[in-house]
Every structure is written in structure tokens, then in C-alpha cells.
Amino acid sequence: MKPLRRRLIFHFSLQFITLSIGMILLVFALFFLLIQQISSQELRRNFQAGILDCITTDTIIENGEAKIDKKWEKFLRERQMWAQIVNDQGHVITSSNAPSSLPEHYSVGDILEIKETKHFSEFTVLTKVDNTYKKDHIFMVGYKDTQQDILESFVKNYNLHGQISETNRAEFEEQLKKTNGTLHIINKQGDIIENIGKPMNLKKYDPLDIVLRETAPGIHSTKMSVYNDPSSDKIWILHTPKKKDKNQTLSIMEEYLIGFGIVGAIVLLITITLSSWNGFRYGRPLFLFTSWLERMEQGNYDEVLTEKERKKIYRKNGKVRMRYRLYKEVINAFYKMAEKLDASVKERAKLEKTREEWMTGISHDLRTPLSSIQGYGHLLESGHYDWSAEELEEIGKTIREKGDYMLHLIEDFSLTFQLKNNNLLLSKETYQLNNLLETIFNRFSDDRTLQDYCFHFKPIHKQVEIEADRKWFERMMDNLIFNAIKHNPSGTTITIGASESPKGLQICIEDNGVGMDEETMGQLFERYYRGTNTDEQIEGVGLGMSIAKQIATLHGATLEVQSEIGKGTKVDIYLSKASSL
Numbered sequence: 001m002k003p004l005r006r007r008l009i010f011h012f013s014l015q016f017i018t019l020s021i022g023m024i025l026l027v028f029a030l031f032f033l034l035i036q037q038i039s040s041q042e043l044r045r046n047f048q049a050g051i052l053d054c055i056t057t058d059t060i061i062e063n064g065e066a067k068i069d070k071k072w073e074k075f076l077r078e079r080q081m082w083a084q085i086v087n088d089q090g091h092v093i094t095s096s097n098a099p100s101s102l103p104e105h106y107s108v109g110d111i112l113e114i115k116e117t118k119h120f121s122e123f124t125v126l127t128k129v130d131n132t133y134k135k136d137h138i139f140m141v142g143y144k145d146t147q148q149d150i151l152e153s154f155v156k157n158y159n160l161h162g163q164i165s166e167t168n169r170a171e172f173e174e175q176l177k178k179t180n181g182t183l184h185i186i187n188k189q190g191d192i193i194e195n196i197g198k199p200m201n202l203k204k205y206d207p208l209d210i211v212l213r214e215t216a217p218g219i220h221s222t223k224m225s226v227y228n229d230p231s232s233d234k235i236w237i238l239h240t241p242k243k244k245d246k247n248q249t250l251s252i253m254e255e256y257l258i259g260f261g262i263v264g265a266i267v268l269l270i271t272i273t274l275s276s277w278n279g280f281r282y283g284r285p286l287f288l289f290t291s292w293l294e295r296m297e298q299g300n301y302d303e304v305l306t307e308k309e310r311k312k313i314y315r316k317n318g319k320v321r322m323r324y325r326l327y328k329e330v331i332n333a334f335y336k337m338a339e340k341l342d343a344s345v346k347e348r349a350k351l352e353k354t355r356e357e358w359m360t361g362i363s364h365d366l367r368t369p370l371s372s373i374q375g376y377g378h379l380l381e382s383g384h385y386d387w388s389a390e391e392l393e394e395i396g397k398t399i400r401e402k403g404d405y406m407l408h409l410i411e412d413f414s415l416t417f418q419l420k421n422n423n424l425l426l427s428k429e430t431y432q433l434n435n436l437l438e439t440i441f442n443r444f445s446d447d448r449t450l451q452d453y454c455f456h457f458k459p460i461h462k463q464v465e466i467e468a469d470r471k472w473f474e475r476m477m478d479n480l481i482f483n484a485i486k487h488n489p490s491g492t493t494i495t496i497g498a499s500e501s502p503k504g505l506q507i508c509i510e511d512n513g514v515g516m517d518e519e520t521m522g523q524l525f526e527r528y529y530r531g532t533n534t535d536e537q538i539e540g541v542g543l544g545m546s547i548a549k550q551i552a553t554l555h556g557a558t559l560e561v562q563s564e565i566g567k568g569t570k571v572d573i574y575l576s577k578a579s580s581l
Contacts, residue, residue, distance in 0.1 A: 009279035016275025020268050027267075051075070052126050052141045055083055061133055066094045073097065081143040082123075086111075088135045102142075111138070124148070150179060151225045151238040162232025163194055172196070181240035182222075188233060200239060210237070285327045288313070292334055301342040366409065369402035412543040419550035426469040426554060433466050433498055434459040437507065440477050441496050452490035458497030464505060466575065468555060476551040479544035480509050480571050488513030505575040512568040521563050525549040 055072050066085050073096045076083055082098040090106045092098075101121060103110070114120045114127060123142035130137045158164050158172045163185060173196060176183055182197035190205035200222075213224050222239040229236060288309055313324050313331065320328050376395050379385065387395070418424045441457040444450060477496075484494050492513040499506050516524070525545050552559050552573060563569040 009276075009283055013272075013275040013279050016271050016279075020271030020275075023267055023271070048081075048124075048126055048141060048143065051081070052083075052128050052139060055141065056128050056130055056139045059085070059139075061085070061093075061130075061137060064093060066137075068094060068096045076141075079143070081141060083142075084140045086138045086140065088137070093137075098142075114140070145225070147179075147223060147238060147240055148225045148227075151227050151236060154183065154238070155227050155229060155236055159229065159232070159236075162229060162234035164196065179238070179240050181238055184237040184239070186235050186237065188235075193234065197239075205237075210235075285324050289327075289330065289334070296338060296341065299345075301338040301345070366406060369405050372402050373399050409543075412547065415547055416543055416550075419547065419554070424472070424551075424554060426472060428467045428469050430465050430467055431470065433464045433505070433507075436466075436468070436470070436473070437477075437496060437498055440474055440481075444481060444494075450485065453485060453488075454491070454493040456493065456495040456497075458495060458499075458508075460498040460500065460505075464498075466505070472551050473555070476548045476555075476573075477507075477509075479548040480573075483545055483548075484509060484511045484513065484569065484571075487516075501574070503574045507573040507575070508570060509573075510568065510570040515565040515567050515569055516563045517565055521561055524561055525559070 055068060058069055058072065059066055064087065068083060068085075072083070076097045080097075082096060082102070084092050084095040084098055084102065086106055087093050090108075090111070092102075092104045092106075095102070106114075110120070114125050118125055120142065122144060124145045125140055125142040128139045130139060154172065154175070158168050164172050176197050180198065182200050183194065184192050184200075184202075184205075185194035186192050186205055190207065190209070192202075192204060210224075210226055213220055214226070221242065223242050225238045227236040291309070313320060315321060320331070324331070376399055380387075380395070415424070438457060438459065441455060444453075445455040445457075481494065481496070484492070488494075488511055492511050495508070495510045497508045497510070499508070525548075549559050556575070558574045560572045560574065561569065562572075
């Protein structure tokens with residue numbers, strides 16, 4: 001038990017230590033996501049817009065003054081970008097890496113021009129309004145879009161009716177090669193008219209392709225510039241490879257590291273303490289479960305708890321003690337498991353008894369015809385009798401009938417195992433239900449050997465089609481009808497009918513015979529529950545009802561039996577409305 005105790009304490013301690021580490025990582029992740037989620041997503045999709053969001057988030061404005069963090073100033077210088085913050089009066093309150101050509105004050109017209117065209121002077125400018133303070137401010141980030149300038153120069157110098165002029169094509173290709181890019185000229189439908197430069201896996205532009213690439217350029221492998229040529233109604237698109245950039249820290253997190261470290265250390269200490277305590281507290285009840293399992297292994301299912309263990313777990317008022325309350329459901333589960341195991345042992349004994357009865361029935365059914373065949377064989381072999389032709393014919397007929405009976409019995413054994421292992425394949429076709437049932441009815445009503453029974457047929461009031469394997473459907477019906485014949489005396493009325501019910505299509509086989517008790521009705525579909533003999537019909541052997549039920553199941557149908565001693569028996573076959581038989 002001691003090694004088990006140590007393992008349990010170790011596992012619980014490891015679990016809680018892992019939990020504490022996860023808590024620390026979760027704290028970091030939550031803070032990081034809280035500050036960076038929006039900006040990082042925007043930065044990945046649109047680099048320049050993401051930079052603007054980061055500067056807007058990290059810059060604090062106090063008393064009309066603002067200071068862009070040095071890290072962002074360095075970031076802007078490295079990428080030849082600039083930033084300005086403009087107050088509500090149009091005055092620039094701070095700037096970073098801004099060229100001297102930029103003004104220190106913007107007019108209403110300047111702001112509107114930047115907002116509408118996203119350009120000012122020679123720069124592409126992105127803007128964002130910050131209204132978190134009493135007075136609004138505009139953050140601006142600008143940069144030179146050299147690729148757009150190159151594309152516009154291509155259009156100006158080499159455009160001839162919306163295509164590259166043949167006289168200047170060689171010169172153009174040389175200029176394009178310097179950019180290591182690809183030029184696509186497309187029509188309004190997105191079809192590529194000209195494709196010059198490095199090959200790309202792009203056959204056609206969908207209506208939203210260009211807009212999506214401009215909105216989220218960061219998720220694509222190339223940088224794209226677009227020029228809409230109104231004179232030729234063509235669109236020029238220049239793709240160039242993106243330059244690989246070093247990963248940059250997108251926000252200032254150093255000031256939080258010390259605080260996170262202290263909080264993490266405290267959380268870790270508390271977690272280790274709790275893990276040690278809980279490892280001992282929650283491990284103790286597990287030893288009780290181990291002793292229960294040992295008793296159950298020995299088959300003592302009726303003694304889950306000893307008296308001593310019961311006092312440990314339960315109070316005098318019958319409630320579970322606090323230390324075991326966490327395992328209340330587990331304790332109840334042990335009781336239920338013990339009950340199920342006890343029931344399974346009894347069920348196994350019952351199945352063993354049924355198997356013996358089944359083997360007895362099989363032996364009886366085979367011994368009877370074999371005895372007759374053996375007896376006739378001895379008589380014929382002895383030579384003490386002179387047999388007439390009629391007698392030999394009668395002996396041969398008897399031997400053939402007994403052989404046929406055994407052959408059908410063996411076939412039923414084979415069919416039973418096929419059904420049990422789901423190896424019987426059905427070949428379904430569509431049939432009129434009334435026609436199919438009437439064919440089966442006529443086979444019994446026209447049988448001269450069954451003239452002592454009265455058969456009736458009640459068709460369904462309308463034509464209904466079903467899908468069934470005719471061979472096995474008729475076998476199922478034959479077995480059910482022969483069961484009604486062989487267990488009832490002469491003069492019994494047997495009715496075959498069909499109707500509609502809330503459960504679906506209903507086929508009914510009803511007799512006014514002797515009926516059966518509850519025990520027989522409950523075991524009706526068990527193999528060899530009710531024996532037979534070779535003087536009865538071949539189709540009525542002890543496997544018939546079991547085979548009928550399994551065939552019905554394969555067709556998606558259910559069987560229900562109603563019976564009362566002295567009043568007869570009714571067997572209903574319900575066919576699902578959702579999936580007809």
C-alpha cells in the first residue's frame with residue numbers, strides 16, 4: 001500500500017504543480033491578449049495600419065503634450081516611416097521621424113484631403129482618431145509607397161491602349177526584372193490580359209480579391225499595388241516579393257515583468273502547498289476503493305463495505321462525512337457496479353441453463369428422425385422380410401421425410417448463426433403490401449393438410465408499397481403463421497391482416513386458440529424454448545420464432561406479442577414510417 005500511497009501523492013502533486021504553471025502562463029497570456037490581441041491581429045493583416053494602432057494604444061497625452069515611445073521612434077526610422085499627432089485645432093503636438101517638408105499645422109482642407117485620398121504631398125498617410133481624451137486627436141503615420149510610384153511610371157511610359165506596347169516590351173521587361181515582380185493587366189471581369197514577370201499561381205481575379213488583398217496585405221506572400229486606367233478600362237496590378245522582417249515587440253511589457261514574477265511565485269508557493277495537502281486528503285479514500293475492488297474480485301458483490309468502513313464514511317444520520325463527500329458519486333457508482341455484476345452472474349447462470357435446454361432440444365429433434373431412419377435400416381438389412389413395392393415406397397417416403405426434416409433443421413441452425421453475426425444480406429425490392437400478404441395467405445388457405453384450420457385475410461384499406469427481401473419476408477411470415485398452427489388445436493381461426501397505426505404500418509397475425517402464459521410469452525423468441533417433433537410441419541421447428549424476430553430486425557421492423565390463456569394470441573409487426581420495410 002505504501003508505494004501506492006506515494007504514487008498517488010506524487011501524481012496529485014504533479015497535477016497541481018502543472019496546474020500552477022498553467023495558471024502563471026494563463027496570467028501572462030490573458031494580459032498579453034488583453035493588450036495586444038486587437039493590434040497584433042491588425043498588424044498581421046495590415047502592417048501599416050497595425051503600426052498606427054500600436055502607437056495610438058501606447059502613447060499617452062497629458063496637458064496637450066505627447067511623447068512617442070523611443071522604441072516606436074526607432075521602429076519608424078528603420079522602416080523610413082513617420083508619425084504625427086495633431087490636436088483638435090490642427091496643430092502638431094508631437095512627431096517622430098517626420099520630414100521637414102511636413103507642416104506643423106493642418107487646415108480643414110488638408111485633413112479632409114488626407115482622409116479622402118490617404119495621400120499628402122508625396123506620402124501615403126494613414127489616420128486614426130483618438131477620442132479617449134476630453135479633446136480629440138488624430139494620429140497619422142506616413143510612408144513613401146515606392147512600388148505604387150513604379151507602377152504609375154509603368155503605366156505612363158509603356159501603356160498602349162491598355163497593354164504593353166510591343167516596341168517597348170523588351171525595355172519594360174528589363175525594368176520589371178529589377179523589381180523582381182510580376183505585372184498583371186486585367187479587364188473588368190478579372191480575366192488576366194497580360195502576365196509578365198515571375199510566374200504566379202493565379203489564373204483569374206475574383207470580384208473581391210483586390211479589395212481583400214488591399215485590406216489585409218499581411219496575410220499574402222506578395223506586396224500588391226493597383227492602378228485603375230480609365231482610358232483603357234483596364235486594371236494594372238504589380239506584385240513584388242515581401243522583404244523578410246525581424247520580429248518586433250509590438251507593445252511595452254517590461255514594466256509588468258516584476259509584478260508578474262512576484263504574483264507567479266506566490267501562486268506557485270500556494271499551489272505546491274495545496275497540492276501536498278490535497279494529495280494526502282484525496283488519496284486516503286482511494287485505499288478504500290482498492291479494498292472494495294479486491295473483495296469484488298473475489299466475487300463478494302453483496303459486501304461492498306465492511307462495518308468498519310461504513311463507520312469511516314457515513315455519519316450516524318446516514319450522511320457522508322466531509323472528507324469523503326467528494327467521492328459520494330464514486331461510492332454510489334461502486335454500489336451500482338456491484339449490483340450489475342451480481343445480476344450478470346445470475347444472467348450467466350440463466351444463459352448456461354438456456355444453453356443446456358437448447359442442446360437438449362436439438363438432441364431431441366435430431367434423435368427422433370434418426371431413430372426412425374435407423375430402425376428402417378435395420379429392418380431392410382436383416383433380410384427377414386419380403387417387402388412389397390407399396391411397403392418399400394412407404395419406407396422410402398418416411399426416410400425421405402425424416403431426412404428433409406433434419407436438412408431443414410440444419411439449415412435453420414446455419415440461418416440462426418448468420419442472423420446472429422449479421423451475415424445475412426438482404427436484396428430488397430418494392431412490393432404492394434396487400435398483394436404480398438394475399439400470396440402468403442393463399443398458400444396456407446389452399447393447403448389441404450391445413451383444412452382443419454380457418455384462415456381469414458384483412459387487407460389494408462389503401463394500396464401501400466413496402467421494400468422487402470421477398471424470400472426472407474415470406475420466411476418470417478411463414479414461421480409466425482406456423483407457430484399459430486402448431487400450438488393450437490383444429491378449428492382455430494387464424495387472421496392475417498394489415499392496417500395503419502400511430503407506430504407505422506401494422507401487420508397482424510391473430511388466432512383465437514389456447515393462448516399462452518406470461519412466462520411463455522416472455523421467452524417466445526428464445527431459441528428452443530418450446531420444442532417440437534417430427535410429426536409437425538418442417539417450418540415449425542423450435543428455431544422458427546427466433547429466426548422470425550431476427551429477420552424482422554434486419555428489415556427495421558419490431559415484433560410485439562399479446563396473449564391470454566384461453567383467448568388466443570396476437571403477433572403485431574410494426575414497420576417504421578420513416579423507413580418502410
